Amino acid sequence: MTHATFYIIDDKQVEADSDYQLHFACHQAALSYKQGQKVYLLAGSKEQAEQIDEYLWQQEPDNFVPHNLIGEGPRGGSPVEIGWPGLRHSGRRGILINLSQEAPNFAVTFSQVVDFVPCDEKLKQLARERYKAYRLAGIQLQTATAPETP
Template identity: 50%
Template structure:
């Protein structure tokens, strides 16, 4: 059965905490969203280390390019082989980034969803990672995604990063 884990993002202490000069920050003035995108990239890197293939599903082309650029900014020791959907090697990269309704080009174990909706192909993955940003507008959108996932019959869990941070 597909497992969905929602990470509840902690409050952002100050706007200076987010990488203001990053492409994600440029695309999103909201520091909480910048932190969420950075966490998504870090989780993709962790999955890569575990030899899991990942699809990062974005809301649109602009967000997909910003996530692609953010992954390029990782330290060389934490490099994540990745590409935008439709680019890269024929065999695919361990991490693929896209935004269309079709999903990944090949079978992958992990879906990281950054879009406003639960993607229609979500049940094709064994593990889904989603996020709840710490502001009222984004919480409402995340609640709707939670309902969409529940309608798909998947197993839902949450982890509050304010009280249970990642190791």
């Protein structure tokens, strides 16, 4: 059964880091990789996917996370694969980190989903819609407060 965690992001986190959600998603991907999990990080757009790719390349060597954009890297992808809506990930992965504004219809193929509830009201409403979509798909849901720093 798939389990999803929605991390609630508050104004203070966004004030301290305007890209907090993206950085937190990358941090979650790194933690999952260190635990031996394969991750699919679904960006909201190709541009955001490229921004995530660049951010991960800029990490210190001790914190490096093997990753690639869909269509690049080894066959079957690296431990962390980055995609955007309209593409298909390269294979069975345990964790989906969703930064897109919609609930992907393939979320149930993952054992764990990470999603976010931003503080912006419009984006918060989109998160509620994703929550409902996951629930309708039979995914077990929980919420958690995002940490102050990723």
